[in-house]
Amino acid sequence: MLRLRYGIALAVVLLVAAVVVVARVASHQRENAGVTQAAIDDGGATPPPATPSTRPGASTPTSIATSFARTWIAGPSMSPSEWRRQLARWSTRSLVGQFAGVDPGSVPAHTLTGVPSMTSTARSYVVIDVPTDSGILILGVRAIDGEWLVDSVDWTRA
Numbered sequence: 001m002l003r004l005r006y007g008i009a010l011a012v013v014l015l016v017a018a019v020v021v022v023a024r025v026a027s028h029q030r031e032n033a034g035v036t037q038a039a040i041d042d043g044g045a046t047p048p049p050a051t052p053s054t055r056p057g058a059s060t061p062t063s064i065a066t067s068f069a070r071t072w073i074a075g076p077s078m079s080p081s082e083w084r085r086q087l088a089r090w091s092t093r094s095l096v097g098q099f100a101g102v103d104p105g106s107v108p109a110h111t112l113t114g115v116p117s118m119t120s121t122a123r124s125y126v127v128i129d130v131p132t133d134s135g136i137l138i139l140g141v142r143a144i145d146g147e148w149l150v151d152s153v154d155w156t157r158a
Helices: 002-031 061-073 080-088 093-098
Strands: 117-121 125-132 135-144 147-157
Touching: 061 080, 061 125, 061 135, 061 147, 080 093, 093 147
Parallel strands: none
Antiparallel strands: 117 125, 125 135, 135 147
């Protein structure tokens, strides 16, 4: 009877361990599907994203992010409608809609302080960190209809 209990206990432990291993592997694969994280502090340049099908001569994700960031920090010097109109040049329709009630005077940064860098890349989506005087502007840039456009904005205070 004692051997049966130990056998059942061992089987339960092995079953739980197998479920945990499978769940971790599946979770890891979901997190990394299609996205490659750039190496941190590897001393080299961040690899460029895989090229999506964009129009010939279309701007790069980094140049779009830089133009967007320059306009974003200039917000306090513009009327709200002019600021949104300028941001729309480099933004997806979805993002433009999210700026509808935003006061450009609430922008927490005043100057760009460094070179934008890609922190993750995929075939049609990249994340670009733009250093400013008061934090990091984090822009998600997506390839849509043959061109790169900013699709998301996040902020990390310094």
